Amino acid sequence: MCRRLMNSILLIDVLLCSLTNGHDIDVEKLLDGEYESQDQSALVEYLESLLENPINVNEASARELSTLPWLSSTVAIRIVHYRYKKGAFNSVDDVKKVRGVTKVFQEIRPFLTVGKRRLSYHMSGRHRIVFRAEDSKAFQQNIYLGSKEKMLNSVKGMISNHVQFGLLSEKDAGEQFLDDLRTGHLLIDVPFLPTRICIGHFSAGFGRGLVFGGPYRMNGGSDVLSPAKQTGRGIVPYLTVTENKAFWGVALSSRQKLFELHAFTSTQKRNARIENGLVFSLPQSGLHRTINELETYRQLDENVRGFSLEMNVNRGGRIGGALQTCFYKYPFSKKGGPDQYDFYGSSNRVLGVYFDQTVASMNIFAEIAQSESRGRALIIGLCYDWATFDFVSFYRWYEKNFQNFYAQGFGKSATTSNESGFYFGLRYQVCDGTTVLISFDQYKSMWPQRFDPMPGSGCDALCYLECRFSSQLCVSVRYRTTTKYTGETEADQYGNLFREIHRPSKSNLRLQMDYKATKKIQSRSRLELSLYSEHECMLNRQQKAGILLYQDFRWQFHRLCRVQTRWTFFDAPAYDVRLYQYENDVPGVMRIKMLNGRGARWYIVASLQLAQHLQVHVKYENIYIDDDTSIGSGNDRIDSAYENVYSCQLDWHF
Template structure:
């Protein structure tokens, strides 16, 4: 029996077994050096997401989280179950097996040792390998003072990016004069989009960085009195970790993730997708550095996490920043507020005079904390979170019936408790919260490995119509956690080697009215994906999805009020990826959509895309796509992932008829410099203009060019 051997002798048996399999895993005194492979992030994103159906999802933030996971890999010898779950790549059975292996035999000697754990098949190891490492000593203990570690860090780079639409858009033409004599609106800045980013970081040690971005149409202005400091958006952070009892200290911009994200959520939040099991659960990761270009999903101030006792940690945080809002003065002398805003604006654009007038008009102050307890073996976690949000001017939605229970006022305090219990192949988790209005939100779920080849998930959620949270993002059908009840069932089966079937069914109810839905309503969403991996370097899958949701219909003109009618969207997706040779790969994607409103005629849209990628020696890689699309209207538009320069992500929405092409070149100029250049163009058929409003282009084509330079220090 294993328990009768010493850990060292057991280790030697593991090594011997690996050698007999032809795997040079390790020796008694030294692990074999392992070079982590480059992750195929674009392929991974397509595996996690079912299909993009909107360009409003923060894909770039999700993509950047994956990049950061690669650049600051998780140490398998110290990673907790919560951290392993945050990768979204391992099942509960696999996580439990890895932790048990570590408990039985001590720290891993090499990444190759994962092959001795029966529950970890080669596909799982290949997927997780780019994001993990094996370190047997504290690497920070022998690296000198913090300032030396920052200067000596290999993960240390500066990025400069430029992009521009080549055709002239309406917003950059000379203004016209209206009938009243006023000039028409135009963009105030140049059509150039610029970004500069610097970051250096080391796992569980430190992170330091800044980002400055100017969107196309925005001005580059230095005016501190107007809170304008050159680029329109500027962000910076400094985070240190693992300083004795001080686990994390963040200064500047940061994110928070506690519980299931009912009150505080950030990072890799996939939601409902083709990964039907692991992405359902949120990981409570606490304070995280923020370096993205999204201008509304972060906190600005300070946060700290300290250890109070064994297994007990406390986090406190404070944030104050200005956000965009359209502030109005009350016209009624009996109004509750002299000044108010109908809501926070999230676009981040400040290109025109009207957009600039809304810039940073609302001051947001947030404070709160979290206490988390983890038992000795990490199987049970419980926590409590408090968040107080205050605005200097009131929020007050438009006086529409569907807004009757929306947040109204200046202050909101929300409290929550969360839990997680894992034992073997089972994990229970959940969070329940209450906002100042009295509204309650709760989400509770179960992940279960029924067998070595069968995983299941269940999640119940209920967000009251008067539950208010500003930074929550728990799983939901709505874009916000309000006015929704739902039950989600997920399943993943690997019936035979190389085959996998994943599916989910989600039933949801909306107890109160919504925008464009004038009565309580319900709907459902289901997906099934069948994946076949004939080789280690090729993947083929077919996916079907149906979503039924109600929207107001004016099909019956005799009705005084519109009646919600079911709207059905059915989609079919086929995808094939093959690394034909180590330097040449092909990807083919075909997708189609059928869309129906209120029992009317079906409308359709489809897209066919062919990708090719080739490496020309070590310094140069070329990637290209040619795509055809044909849709009946905007409702059947096709969204499709595209490869882009590092840290950028492209998901264009294509409607009408035409072609979409892009070419991406990545070249290593020397050991310090890497250059990306990307050209993309969309050509429409049977149209004279592209876009609308200030984005309108005269002609049937829209083209963009993008270049990015990285300097590694």
């Protein structure tokens, strides 16, 4: 990754404030962290599907309701108990009568219904093209084999109440084929069993994600309670652009009164770098633009078998277990140094058991798993939900030799291994309209990592205050600080190497005002400061600072047309004080944009409903860096201080 401004550090499928349904859904609190490698496309794809097909609160189980990231298990169980005691809800607003719902009702309202779901027969499609005007180094020198457009095509639908399907193809800029990424599924419900059969691409998630974690994990942004809501959704169809997160094969799910059974078999080819019959790495970028990248394309045969059995206990409790077996055509090479505990060999087996019990306002959960290498992983915690405050507290412990490519446990590491830590989150409603959120995460690694020659430790803290003065005005303040102890290899004047302890810390202070002038005009203003300090041997101290200012406007000047625009000015002279901002885009796309250097960014998004079943969305974005003559680095470097990107998308349904 370059130390200058990058075009996009993270491009993910995400839920956007939709013109077609009229709901303003702010998912930024879930996704505004600084986890550059984190991809939440499957989460927001799920939320987007719920906009089209909301959850019926008169039929849904507590587990289905708790899959909404804002809704805790305790509140979900209260909704079901209230329904059994009082009868069916007459309207979605009646759900607010359940204790604990009012605090999150604004967020969950668009995803709920009290009536039947949409008609038995429907189909929808999405077609998108993204084009960057400037040619990067790779296109000028013909390093990339394909064209510069990024394209996506998807179709999904329901043939009857019991048959669903989906197809998706995507091509990144520089790739040769329109279907470089292909996913699809056929889902069949057998109501009289009751059983679901999924053929094609699907994801699997059980318990707290230590055996099968599903396609995403809740690391949390400003929503400090979301990390505790990592609950498995079982086996679900997969139709997102994130590669390396899905299985391909046949899966079966059967739900009875007391038991729930999931089983699947998957056979697919994964991208891999293989030399002399040994696997050295599994590239995760999903890019196949150059000859070297194409050499890794679908090179490794992988066979995965999965099984899960879960039993409902008491009211609001469940206990279960999951088993995973993996087999590879070629063995993984044995590594040395910091990577010596990485997976090696041609097979792996992971076994885990989990427990989840809700008693009154308290939810207790735990999961423990062990891989074939005898490495273990553990997560245990509790959530408490009351009238004015909620809190979550849990402990995680992942041994350095725990090996599982499909684990998604909460943590700072990209892999669920070599980490232990304690997390605490609190939400307190001081009074009507005023809410305080606090979180603290203390963690450490037990073994050196690839870019850290010594075991490290650190802590993150966040404090967020939100004040709603009226239905039109909301002001918030957020402070986040991160401190990490690391060891770095240094050389003295004679060339002798030694290791020195560093203690870098980064703090961000954000001030934000949201103002709704009318029903059709909204604005958001933000000022954010970033401060970086580094302590060497606790004596020397270096400080750097950065600043960001943006103004955002949304204007729906006609029921069929909506426009959103944002101006951003930033000055982050050092990479250590880089700043991030969540950006809205055409529906189905969002960017967490990294801003580094000094410059300005501007974009405008317009949505127009051409017909009852046809919408078009366009976006223009421009960025200018005034202290450099190029943007990006390596093959993606642009020899210009400007970058212009155009997007166009067509959505249809019937």
